[in-house]
Amino acid sequence: MALGVSVALLFIGVAAGFLGQKSRMCFIGGFRDFLLVRDTALLRGLLSFLATTWILVFILGRAGVIVPRYPSTIVQVVRSHAGDPQGPLPDDIC
Amino acid sequence: MERAKLLRSPVFFGAALAVLVVGFQAVFRDAVPLAYGICTVCHARDLLSRIVNLAARFPMDTPAFAARAIVLTPLGLVAGSLLAARGSGEFAWARPSSPVLMLAGGLVVSASGLLVMSCPTRLILRLGFGDPFALFAAAGLFAGIAVVTLVMKRMR
Numbered sequence: 001m002a003l004g005v006s007v008a009l010l011f012i013g014v015a016a017g018f019l020g021q022k023s024r025m026c027f028i029g030g031f032r033d034f035l036l037v038r039d040t041a042l043l044r045g046l047l048s049f050l051a052t053t054w055i056l057v058f059i060l061g062r063a064g065v066i067v068p069r070y071p072s073t074i075v076q077v078v079r080s081h082a083g084d085p086q087g088p089l090p091d092d093i094c
Numbered sequence: 095m096e097r098a099k100l101l102r103s104p105v106f107f108g109a110a111l112a113v114l115v116v117g118f119q120a121v122f123r124d125a126v127p128l129a130y131g132i133c134t135v136c137h138a139r140d141l142l143s144r145i146v147n148l149a150a151r152f153p154m155d156t157p158a159f160a161a162r163a164i165v166l167t168p169l170g171l172v173a174g175s176l177l178a179a180r181g182s183g184e185f186a187w188a189r190p191s192s193p194v195l196m197l198a199g200g201l202v203v204s205a206s207g208l209l210v211m212s213c214p215t216r217l218i219l220r221l222g223f224g225d226p227f228a229l230f231a232a233a234g235l236f237a238g239i240a241v242v243t244l245v246m247k248r249m250r
Contacts, residue, residue: 001122001125001162001163002125002159002162002163002164003163004121004122005122005125005126005159005162005163005165006163006164006165006166008118008121008122009118009137009163009165009166009167009170010166010167010169010170011114011170012111012114012115012118012131012132012167012170013132013166013167013168013169013170013171013173013174014170014171014173014174014177015110015111015114015170015174016111016114016132016167016170016171016174017170017171017172017173017174017175017176017177017178018174018175018177018178019101019106019107019110019111019174019178020107020171020174020175021174021175021178021179021184022101022102022107022178022182023101023102023103023104023106023107024102024104025104025107025108027214027215027218028214028235028239030104031236031239031240031243032239032242032243035239035240035243035244036243036246036247041104042104044104044105044108045103045104045105045107045108046104046108046218047108048104048105048106048107048108048109048112049107049108049109049111049112049218049219049222050108050112050218050221050222051108051222052108052109052112052113052116052222053112053115053116053218053219053221053222053223054222054224056112056113056116057116057222057223057224060116060120065120065123066116066119066120066123066128067123
């Protein structure tokens with residue numbers, strides 16, 4: 001499982017880097033371009049990422065494949081870590 | 095749409111990345127935190143703390159799953175974009191206008207990213223996963239971009 005996670009993350013990184021270079025994608029740049037010169041090319045990339053994630057998570061959530069369990073807030077992390085400073089961090093902190 | 099044009103489309107980038115990261119989440123749902131498919135700040139932290147733990151045996155806090163898997167996303171990002179730039183002959187060393195400002199900017203981005211537990215990319219991803227906390231962070235992020243953009247506009 002650990003090897004699978006490593007390889008999958010490496011693949012996601014390579015794919016995102018490759019496509020990102022090709023499309024000049026930048027989420028921050030999308031917002032900046034829109035405010036500065038009303039250019040929506042990069043902003044559309046941001047919205048497509050958000051919308052696709054939303055739809056997929058909705059469908060997979062309905063199907064029970066992904067269980068919506070929100071990542072912790074910084075407050076929750078500090079609280080849980082303060083209880084046992086030597087112990088490992090909770091798995092959902094990142 | 096022809097293939098080269100599709101590859102250069104930001105909309106395709108967004109959709110493809112979303113499919114990859116949500117697919118990753120579906121496959122490894124029991125092993126990794128929620129909305130973890132891509133992040134520059136926290137993946138770099140997990141990779142770095144793993145390397146430090148392996149090399150120096152200096153105990154650095156690592157999330158439980160990152161102590162088993164090696165989070166290679168940051169290296170993959172660099173490798174993938176290098177591959178694309180080399181492949182199309184666009185690779186070139188760039189001299190930053192202000193190296194000190196860029197270093198300071200990187201420090202601020204990673205430090206503030208670790209505070210809200212995600213880089214801007216993963217913030218959008220967490221928004222897509224319906225994380226209410228990400229909504230506040232994203233509002234702050236976009237407000238920050240708006241302020242700096244307006245300052246840049248005035249300076250010209």
